[in-house]
Amino acid sequence: MKREIEVDIKVPNQTRYLSLIGRIGEDLARELDKYQGDRETLAYHINLVLTEAMANAIKHANVNDPEKYVHICINITDDDLFIKVYDSGQGFDISNIPKPDFEKLDDSGRGVFIIKSLMDKVTYHRINGENVLEMSKNLK
Amino acid sequence: MELFIEERDTVTLVHVKEERLDAHNSVDLKVKIQELFDTGKKNVLINLQDVRFIDSSGLGALVSGFKNASSHHGNLKLASLQPQVKSMFELTRLHRVFEIFSTTAEAIDNF
Incomplete structure (x- = not known):
């Protein structure tokens, strides 16, 4: 049975x-009991990419405006990890940073x-008036 | 941010009493290190034993401290890094910049 967990959160x-x-x-990484690699390292890496992506959205895209929100969506299966970080600000295209x-x-x-070192694919684009940073990693 | 600071011989030992060193609290560490060098301290040792997680701003605060040390003709060294924290120094090549010791005692002997 393929399991899928999706967490959608706004802070x-x-x-x-x-x-x-x-x-x-x-905590999501620790649920992946079929993951063949070191689960604690994966947990650390997910924590880190979420922290980095969210800090970028707060500082650069939403320019530290405490009234705004950061919207994060995490989708995880035994095969893949997908993370989307939405910002409603001016945008900060991390995919072009050298x-x-x-x-x-x-x-x-x-x-x-x-982020780029720990994830397989990183893109940034505008959709429905919001910017979204999408990151994915194959877990097989 | 919770920091505990003590003097050991000629070394100012800064214990970072936080599980995370990230964009929320790293500025506090950066400012404290700057203050230590500005008030004449020459040898600063950062004990990271309690730090389980570090992000790019945490690394940036330590880089800032390292540059502060150099500009004041002082030293800033690190001790007791947890494995995941150490791996972040390796990923960003900062392990080549900092002198990193397994224990604070060993670090103090090397100032």
């Missing part, structure tokens, strides 16, 4: 909710690299 556009979303991602220069010690600019 205020504030960094204090990063840990809540990250924790949900970790790889960081490892020789330069910048304070920021590693978040997108981390």
Whole structure:
């Protein structure tokens, strides 16, 4: 029997909710009892990509407006993980951000690299007046 | 952010008493490290033993601290990284930048 879990959640556009979303991602990973790899590492990675994507939406797309919301949808099966992070702001196309220069010690600019390193596919587009960052990872 | 700071010989030891170092609390750490170097501290050791999770802003706060140390002719070193946290330093190549020690005692001996 193929199992599928979908979590659809909206939280205020504030960094204090990063840990809540990250924790949900970790708990979902721990449900994947057929996953062949290290489940704790997968849990950490899901927590991390959710944290990075949501922090980007809060800071860059919704420009720290606490009245806005971040909408996150996580869909997980034994085969695949899909994450969508919606923002209603001006947009922040992370799919076009270049790889960081490892020789330069910048304070920021590693978040997108981390997302791209841990997920198989990352896209960003506008749909129905909202921007959506879509990320997917094959779990087989 | 909960930080516990103590002096050990010539080293200022900063214990990060948080499970997560992320975009919500990393600015506090960045500001505290800056304050330590601005008030004349030369050797700062960050104990990350309690930190189970770090994101790019947490890494950024430590990079900022490292640059602060350099500009004040001081040192900033790290100790007691949990495996997943250490893997983030490796992914972003920052393990080549920081001096990272298994224990705070070992780090203190190397200032």
